[in-house]
Amino acid sequence: MDLSANRRLRRLRVGAWQVARDLPASFRYAAQGLGYSLLTQRNFRIHVTTGVLVFGLALWLQLSLDSLAVLVLTVTAVLVLELLNTAMEAAVDLAVGRRYHPLARIAKDCAAAAVLVAAVASLLIALLLLLPPLRSRLGF
Numbered sequence: 001m002d003l004s005a006n007r008r009l010r011r012l013r014v015g016a017w018q019v020a021r022d023l024p025a026s027f028r029y030a031a032q033g034l035g036y037s038l039l040t041q042r043n044f045r046i047h048v049t050t051g052v053l054v055f056g057l058a059l060w061l062q063l064s065l066d067s068l069a070v071l072v073l074t075v076t077a078v079l080v081l082e083l084l085n086t087a088m089e090a091a092v093d094l095a096v097g098r099r100y101h102p103l104a105r106i107a108k109d110c111a112a113a114a115v116l117v118a119a120v121a122s123l124l125i126a127l128l129l130l131l132p133p134l135r136s137r138l139g140f
């Protein structure tokens with residue numbers, strides 16, 4: 001990680017141990033979590049990019065509001081699980097440090113598996129919703 005990225009991450013962690021005193025502080029901490037994930041988590045960036053592409057395609061295909069709502073829910077579920085996976089990994093790393101522990105591996109693997117299951121389900125839902133109008137649009 002380069003020096004400027006390291007400085008940005010340090011800035012995001014300032015005050016992270018504090019309890020939010022008010023609603024704006026709560027939103028600020030949530031934004032810091034999103035910023036941290038976008039900066040440091042490759043898979044989170046992949047899921048965000050994929051979600052944007054899926055929504056672009058859905059809008060181009062003029063999907064119904066019901067179909068768009070289903071896509072929003074599925075993409076959001078994947079992003080939420082990716083954020084929880086990141087939180088779980090950080091908490092496990094904090095608890096065990098640099099030591100190996102089989103329960104730490106199980107916790108991390110299961111959190112990653114939850115993201116994988118949601119991502120596969122999201123992909124299947126996207127295919128079910130996007131393929132029929134895409135085939136019609138392309139004349140297949």
